[in-house]
Amino acid sequence: MRTQDIDAEWQALLAARDGGAASAADARGQPDARSGVRGRTVAPLMAHDAAAPTIARNGAEPSLGPRDCPQATQSARDLAWVPGTLSDLFGPILAPPVAQDGCRVAGRLCQTLDGRIATACGSSQWIGGPGDILHTHRLRALCHAVIVGAGTVAADDPRLTTREVCGPNPTRIILDPTGRLPVTHQVFTEGPPTILVTCVGDATHHGSARVLRLPAPLDLPLLLTRLAAMNLTRIFVEGGGITVSRFLAAGCLDRLHVTIAPVILGSGIPAFTLPQASRIGDGLRASFRVFPMDPDILLDMPLDRARPTLCR
Numbered sequence: 001m002r003t004q005d006i007d008a009e010w011q012a013l014l015a016a017r018d019g020g021a022a023s024a025a026d027a028r029g030q031p032d033a034r035s036g037v038r039g040r041t042v043a044p045l046m047a048h049d050a051a052a053p054t055i056a057r058n059g060a061e062p063s064l065g066p067r068d069c070p071q072a073t074q075s076a077r078d079l080a081w082v083p084g085t086l087s088d089l090f091g092p093i094l095a096p097p098v099a100q101d102g103c104r105v106a107g108r109l110c111q112t113l114d115g116r117i118a119t120a121c122g123s124s125q126w127i128g129g130p131g132d133i134l135h136t137h138r139l140r141a142l143c144h145a146v147i148v149g150a151g152t153v154a155a156d157d158p159r160l161t162t163r164e165v166c167g168p169n170p171t172r173i174i175l176d177p178t179g180r181l182p183v184t185h186q187v188f189t190e191g192p193p194t195i196l197v198t199c200v201g202d203a204t205h206h207g208s209a210r211v212l213r214l215p216a217p218l219d220l221p222l223l224l225t226r227l228a229a230m231n232l233t234r235i236f237v238e239g240g241g242i243t244v245s246r247f248l249a250a251g252c253l254d255r256l257h258v259t260i261a262p263v264i265l266g267s268g269i270p271a272f273t274l275p276q277a278s279r280i281g282d283g284l285r286a287s288f289r290v291f292p293m294d295p296d297i298l299l300d301m302p303l304d305r306a307r308p309t310l311c312r
């Protein structure tokens with residue numbers, strides 16, 4: 001019964017992906033009914049939160065119909081799911097864009113307790129538990145496009161597909177301004193549509209990827225405008241640290257999800273890299289909700305395009 005329920009809730013989110021509002025808050029055009037509540041532990045993975053707006057309570061029915069999703073059902077057992085959790089967490093991701101560029105942008109990282117996303121030699125598998133992998137695939141499925149930086153493609157050779165969940169694959173966007181990635185990477189040889197964003201060369205394709213050439217230095221607001229023109233308006237910035245940090249510094253993130261794993265590395269690639277701050281006030285202090293995701297925790301932060309004081 002429980003896995004059927006979580007599958008139904010997920011199907012409703014997928015239906016909202018391309019259509020109706022995902023929650024009462026979204027229907028009102030608000031990114032999150034709880035924006036501005038700092039440090040609230042929602043604990044939705046442990047107890048039913050009656051206040052949470054959900055698709056089911058909003059009356060929208062899943063439109064995709066029954067689907068054979070053995071992997072999703074299996075993965076769902078990894079989460080201590082209670083009704084409303086998924087729509088509470090992902091509803092704000094599905095909210096309509098409010099920024100002038102026409103996009104709604106969610107960033108995500110999984111970091112150690114000491115703020116590392118990989119070892120110094122680039123190994124990041126796996127900092128988080130199975131729940132974080134599932135969470136990442138869900139974000140891919142709900143968004144039109146997934147963005148990663150050249151460093152992530154070079155280190156991980158990822159596929160960026162939704163193989164852990166039911167749902168469509170997003171268009172893959174690779175940021176490689178200097179054209180350093182060889183054509184042999186999986187994103188350029190197989191799988192869903194891919195766009196290589198670069199500032200060099202004159203090729204129209206890189207392997208199977210289309211090339212989008214933009215002026216140097218790469219201007220993220222311009223990139224978002226160009227993606228919106230392609231009807232790619234719900235954008236998931238999956239990593240790595242430099243890429244998410246650049247979106248943060250440019251004030252281009254509506255939402256930030258950070259999974260924190262109880263791991264201390266003491267070295268490695270940093271999650272966030274920003275201009276050097278001399279005062280604590282130079283940084284960005286965000287409100288957040290906590291979603292326990294055993295053995296990790298997930299922080300959901302409504303940034304609403306805010307940026308660190310230092311980057312303004």
Ligand SMILES: NC(=O)c1ccc[n+]([C@@H]2O[C@H](COP(=O)([O-])OP(=O)(O)OC[C@H]3O[C@@H](n4cnc5c(N)ncnc54)[C@H](OP(=O)(O)O)[C@@H]3O)[C@@H](O)[C@H]2O)c1
Pocket residue numbers: 108109110111116117118121122123124127148149150151152153155156175176177178179180218220238239240241242243244246247269
């Ligand atoms: N734990 C996690 O959540 C997670 C997620 C993803 C990746 N990772 C790991 O993180 C590591 C890679 O992360 P990373 O921070 O080193 O690199 P990254 O963010 O993946 O890629 C950074 C590179 O992408 C290009 N780039 C991205 N945004 C740009 C912008 N706005 N303007 C210009 N260039 C831009 C630049 O390429 P150029 O250097 O060519 O200019 C930049 O150096 C890998 O080890 C991977 O395994 C971890």
